[in-house]
Amino acid sequence: MRERSNIGAGLCAAALLLCALSFASTAMAQEWTTSLVDIHQGSPLSDKARGLGNGGYELQGGSWVSFSHWYHASWVDMHVDFLTQITPDTGFLWGFGTGEQAEKYSIAPSLKFGFLTQTHPNPNSTLSLSVTSTIGGALTEKPCVADYGDLGSYSVNCRLAAGEASPEETLTHLVNATPERLHLWLNYRVTF
Structure with a gap:
């Protein structure tokens, strides 16, 4: 199985940090303030993981196995x-995700770094730009061990164990997903 590299996300986060530090050097005399911007539970990856728990399969003896308790x-x-406000119009955006875990999947903890700046083209308008990068936070589905009787026990994708695919083939369908790594947001606001 090939591992994915997150070098691009790491380089982007480092570039954002360097950019923010260059702005910060001009504002060293000003006191920095930090404010809570957002707190929430759940994400698109959490929703995807919960969706994996839909369904189930019937064992050879006729009993039903639901996926919901695994997910x-x-x-x-x-x-x-x-x-963290650096100047009246610039600041660092930063945060974290706690991660989540169930029997057959995990979402890794994550860190978010970014930068926000704004300008006022006229007294009634604001043009703002923010860039954030997320490190970590990947969703990884875990396999099961299935007993195929006389054929032996194999590591399989839990959701596909009762299908017609070979045990090895089911493993290729395990979910491995990453969150949105880079977010660019441009906003223009006019007040009346």
């Missing part, structure tokens, strides 16, 4: 975001 987490990934 139910007692804690949903919580995200907390902060803004």
